[in-house]
Amino acid sequence: MKYLKYVGALLFAFIVYTFLYLPILVTILFSFNESKVQVLPIKKLTFDWYRGLFSNTELWVAAKNSLIVSLPATLCAIVFGTLAAYLFQRYRIRGGTFLQFLILLPYILPGIIIGTSLNLLFKFLKVDASLMTVIIGHITFITPVVMFLVMDRLKRFDRNLEFASMDLGASPMRTFLLITLPNIRSAVLAGALLGLTISFDEVVVSFFLIGTDNTLPMLIWSMIRHGYSPQINAVYTLIVLFSLGLIAIAGSRLFAQRNSKAITEE
Amino acid sequence: MINQEQAVVELRQVSKRFGNYEAIKNLNLSIRRGEFFSIVGPSGCGKTTTLKMIAGFDHATEGAVYLSGTSANHIPPYKRNVNTVFQNYALFPHMTVYDNVAYPLKLRKVPKNVIRSRVIESLKMVSMDPFLDRSPNQLSGGQKQRVALARALISKPEVLLLDEPLSALDFHLRQEMQRVLKHLQREVDITFVYITHDQGEALSLSDRIAVMKNGVLHQVGSPEEIYEMPQTSFVAGFIGKSNLIKGRMEGPTRFVSDAGLQAMTNEASNLSGEPHVYISVRPEKLRTSKDDERYVNRLSAVFVEETYYGADRELTFREAGGTHILLKQQKDGGNVKFSEGESVDLFFRPEDAVIVKDWRS
Numbered sequence: 001m002k003y004l005k006y007v008g009a010l011l012f013a014f015i016v017y018t019f020l021y022l023p024i025l026v027t028i029l030f031s032f033n034e035s036k037v038q039v040l041p042i043k044k045l046t047f048d049w050y051r052g053l054f055s056n057t058e059l060w061v062a063a064k065n066s067l068i069v070s071l072p073a074t075l076c077a078i079v080f081g082t083l084a085a086y087l088f089q090r091y092r093i094r095g096g097t098f099l100q101f102l103i104l105l106p107y108i109l110p111g112i113i114i115g116t117s118l119n120l121l122f123k124f125l126k127v128d129a130s131l132m133t134v135i136i137g138h139i140t141f142i143t144p145v146v147m148f149l150v151m152d153r154l155k156r157f158d159r160n161l162e163f164a165s166m167d168l169g170a171s172p173m174r175t176f177l178l179i180t181l182p183n184i185r186s187a188v189l190a191g192a193l194l195g196l197t198i199s200f201d202e203v204v205v206s207f208f209l210i211g212t213d214n215t216l217p218m219l220i221w222s223m224i225r226h227g228y229s230p231q232i233n234a235v236y237t238l239i240v241l242f243s244l245g246l247i248a249i250a251g252s253r254l255f256a257q258r259n260s261k262a263i264t265e266e
Numbered sequence: 267m268i269n270q271e272q273a274v275v276e277l278r279q280v281s282k283r284f285g286n287y288e289a290i291k292n293l294n295l296s297i298r299r300g301e302f303f304s305i306v307g308p309s310g311c312g313k314t315t316t317l318k319m320i321a322g323f324d325h326a327t328e329g330a331v332y333l334s335g336t337s338a339n340h341i342p343p344y345k346r347n348v349n350t351v352f353q354n355y356a357l358f359p360h361m362t363v364y365d366n367v368a369y370p371l372k373l374r375k376v377p378k379n380v381i382r383s384r385v386i387e388s389l390k391m392v393s394m395d396p397f398l399d400r401s402p403n404q405l406s407g408g409q410k411q412r413v414a415l416a417r418a419l420i421s422k423p424e425v426l427l428l429d430e431p432l433s434a435l436d437f438h439l440r441q442e443m444q445r446v447l448k449h450l451q452r453e454v455d456i457t458f459v460y461i462t463h464d465q466g467e468a469l470s471l472s473d474r475i476a477v478m479k480n481g482v483l484h485q486v487g488s489p490e491e492i493y494e495m496p497q498t499s500f501v502a503g504f505i506g507k508s509n510l511i512k513g514r515m516e517g518p519t520r521f522v523s524d525a526g527l528q529a530m531t532n533e534a535s536n537l538s539g540e541p542h543v544y545i546s547v548r549p550e551k552l553r554t555s556k557d558d559e560r561y562v563n564r565l566s567a568v569f570v571e572e573t574y575y576g577a578d579r580e581l582t583f584r585e586a587g588g589t590h591i592l593l594k595q596q597k598d599g600g601n602v603k604f605s606e607g608e609s610v611d612l613f614f615r616p617e618d619a620v621i622v623k624d625w626r627s
Contacts (some may be wrong), residue, residue, distance in 0.1 A: 160352050183359065
């Protein structure tokens with residue numbers, strides 16, 4: 001009976017993971033398939049689709065636009081998110097929980113709501129849609145990611161270290177830069193990497209706020225609409241690897257910090 | 267005012283309230299330059315709040331804290347010439363031992379070569395110079411404590427505050443660190459303000475002790491004064507062990523307990539107005555026989571039990587009023603054995619019966 005339960009659980013886990021990861025693996029597999037039609041078995045492997053990417057200027061411009069959006073948006077979100085986390089954690093703000101929730105909201109709400117409302121706001125303010133407006137849109141949902149990771153880290157950070165620093169002659173500002181920041185650095189970095197990943201893949205908010213430009217995920221989306229090309233599989237594979245890489249770094253940073261903290265507390 | 271006599275830390279009529287809770291009640295305290303001053307009391311007595319107000323992390327609701335004669339109420343902690351050794355050491359985990367100790371000097375932009383020699387000098391003082399490049403989490407509790415001391419002393423503050431610095435250490439390490447602290451304080455000649463709930467620690471380390479309870483200062487004095495002449499029943503019971511017997515004064519040196527015990531006491535000071543008082547008799551002052559003519563006071567009691575402590579033993583009795591009476595005796599082979607329920611007369615001298623105010627809270 002116990003054995004059956006164990007096998008059942010294993011089978012269930014297998015189904016869940018297959019459902020999550022099989023499409024990704026299949027797409028990666030077909031990005032190396034020479035044939036234009038996606039059918040098994042694969043007759044011949046090729047790098048042609050990847051080679052084709054290099055000559056696709058449209059793709060490169062879109063990729064560049066994505067970076068133009070994601071990097072500054074992430075940088076701003078680091079500053080806003082860290083400061084917000086610090087304020088919420090260090091000072092008892094009246095209605096603090098509610099205010100935190102308000103900052104979290106853009107991350108939870110469907111992108112379409114953020115997208116349309118910002119779109120209307122910019123129209124009202126007579127701001128032309130551009131990569132700049134997309135950056136602002138992205139800041140709204142990366143900031144909460146940074147904020148909550150940093151807050152979690154600050155909760156486990158010994159406040160006496162800040163007191164000790166001020167006691168030894170450092171102003172609150174220098175204390176933050178010399179003592180607090182180095183100790184929450186990994187959480188800030190992890191937040192930034194996760195934020196970057198989300199921003200880099202984001203379509204909906206960008207769609208409502210962008211002018212004539214294209215970001216990479218938007219271009220892929222429009223490519224799919226115009227008909228399937230195995231080149232999409234190749235781009236897709238690269239994005240998956242890029243994102244997984246960032247997430248892996250962020251994750252290892254967070255876990256490394258947690259473990260070292262756990263050891264020193266023993 | 268003569269400059270040498272000027273208090274390095276002075277609290278004048280300081281009160282501190284947190285909402286409705288009064289943590290400090292009208293506290294007056296004057297700490298002299300160069301002394302080892304301890305503040306003792308049970309948890310919640312306001313000693314940590316007092317320390318925080320001297321450091322600048324908390325502010326008096328009423329009254330003022332003076333540092334070297336000037337009001338410090340509006341001086342932030344980082345501009346006070348006062349450093350703190352925190353209970354959990356608060357060493358910066360992302361810096362080496364060297365960088366931790368160098369931190370206060372780096373902030374003041376002291377030249378690098380000067381920093382180096384002073385850090386090494388400071389670490390030598392606490393025998394931690396071989397550990398320069400270690401990270402704080404590679405150190406034991408006692409080692410961390412030494413580094414924290416070196417770091418707090420390197421910029422030569424006027425006052426060093428120590429917030430229960432030894433409470434996290436085991437017994438032997440604590441004794442060793444007590445010696446280190448005492449010698450260090452003489453060596454650097456800096457005023458130490460030492461917070462502890464351990465009365466034994468306070469007695470053995472301090473030049474003067476302040477005893478607090480529930481935000482009220484009960485007594486300030488030298489360890490001998492506090493131990494030999496406690497002024498309130500709380501001080502008598504908190505600093506060392508004491509037998510407290512309740513009663514009233516019927517003359518300047520005549521005490522009558524509620525249970526009818528009559529005793530001659532030392533001279534009472536301004537206690538005649540009190541409806542009732544206690545006499546405090548230390549366990550080691552009691553005798554089971556009338557050693558000489560001076561032991562004029564006799565207390566009849568019933569033997570309860572004996573507790574063995576190695577070099578000495580403690581006998582518990584019960585007097586007529588029901589109070590337990592402790593008697594401490596050195597083990598010298600000639601100690602009489604008592605059986606349970608046996609009636610025993612206990613003797614003590616008038617000067618060993620200290621009249622204390624009824625003030626437990």
